[in-house]
Amino acid sequence: MGVTPVIFAAGETGEWTIDRILAVAGEPLAPAARLARIEGAVTAPPRARWVLRGTRSNERYTTRPERDELRRVQPELGRAASTEAVLIPISKSDAWWDLPQDERRAIFEARSGHVTKGLGALPAVARRLYHGRDLGAEFDFLTWFEFAPEERARFDDLVGELRRTEEWRYVVREVELRLRRDP
Numbered sequence: 001m002g003v004t005p006v007i008f009a010a011g012e013t014g015e016w017t018i019d020r021i022l023a024v025a026g027e028p029l030a031p032a033a034r035l036a037r038i039e040g041a042v043t044a045p046p047r048a049r050w051v052l053r054g055t056r057s058n059e060r061y062t063t064r065p066e067r068d069e070l071r072r073v074q075p076e077l078g079r080a081a082s083t084e085a086v087l088i089p090i091s092k093s094d095a096w097w098d099l100p101q102d103e104r105r106a107i108f109e110a111r112s113g114h115v116t117k118g119l120g121a122l123p124a125v126a127r128r129l130y131h132g133r134d135l136g137a138e139f140d141f142l143t144w145f146e147f148a149p150e151e152r153a154r155f156d157d158l159v160g161e162l163r164r165t166e167e168w169r170y171v172v173r174e175v176e177l178r179l180r181r182d183p
């Protein structure tokens with residue numbers, strides 16, 4: 001897969017209405033009315049209150065069986081019933097980035113069960129991961145989720161579980177934006 005840029009722009013326009021911005025760890029993001037997710041864009045729309053940048057990139061940790069299972073069950077973004085979305089920008093610590101790949105993978109899956117837990121929320125939740133670190137962006141990751149309102153509790157449970165894992169001890173900044181759009 002090639003590298004596709006993405007811009008998240010907050011301001012007065014955008015498909016998504018911002019219901020709530022919660023600073024889970026570290027600095028918050030400024031309040032705004034609406035949010036746009038613009039894949040393929042590298043320049044920010046004029047009058048944006050703030051902008052987050054990332055890229056769709058290759059997977060780093062996923063094994064062949066995990067990837068096959070993910071591709072089998074994961075739904076597309078943009079389903080008509082998915083009128084709620086959550087954007088969670090995340091950065092991890094220097095201690096995380098100083099670890100060798102095999103130790104990061106061991107924390108991520110063997111000890112935290114990230115993919116195993118995540119798979120339990122599919123196909124109810126559609127997801128996309130963007131990377132920002134190699135761009136020198138404000139966040140290492142921009143994680144994006146879409147689901148129907150009746151699946152919100154399932155998503156909330158997953159987020160709660162992930163935040164209790166060993167992997168999350170390396171999270172130094174995390175902001176949660178709750179979004180909705182008209183059906």
Ligand code: HEM
Binds near residue numbers: 062121
């Ligand atoms: C909805 C179910 C979920 C599934 C199936 C899932 C699956 C995955 C997979 C397979 C990766 C690794 C990609 C790679 O190989 O590089 C990943 C990475 C990541 N996910 Fe999830 N995830 C889910 C939910 C979440 C949630 C709710 C959050 C945030 C609260 C989250 C945050 C992240 C982050 C930050 C990474 C990057 C980790 C790193 O590279 O250090 N994920 N996820």
